[in-house]
Amino acid sequence: MSEQDDTQREYDLRWADDAEHKEPSARARMLAARWKNDPPRPQPFRADPEPRTARRSSWASTAxxxxxxxxxxxxxxxxxxxAPY
Structure with a gap:
């Protein structure tokens, strides 16, 4: 790649980053449309994890x-x- 291509690419990235209006991603649009009619339930910052199934003890695994x-x-x-020699 030549140095001119790097400069042009850097310019294009700066131009894109400086855009006044940035279109949301497809996932953001999908979630916004879904949540418009059916908003998600509020959840605490650190929700309780699902109960874990019983695991074998470390001694059993070692054995x-x-x-x-x-x-x-x-x-x-x-x-x-x-084996014969």
Whole structure:
């Protein structure tokens, strides 16, 4: 890209940013039209999150991971034991 193209592009961006009237985005127009007839309910600044489902304890997750590692080690050891040299 030449330096003249950069200058022209910068000018175009400044011209666009300095526009007196800026058209709202499509999403803003859609929400304005929807909210005109059916405004959203007010919500507190930090709404309460949805209740979380019960999760496994960290010990259970650790036991599952370690169990998988031990199983892989045993399978690899058995395969090496069975392989002829």
């Amino acid at each position: 599952i991971v370690l169990g998988c590692v031990v199983a892989v080690i045993l399978v690899l050891g058995y395969a090496r034991f069975q």
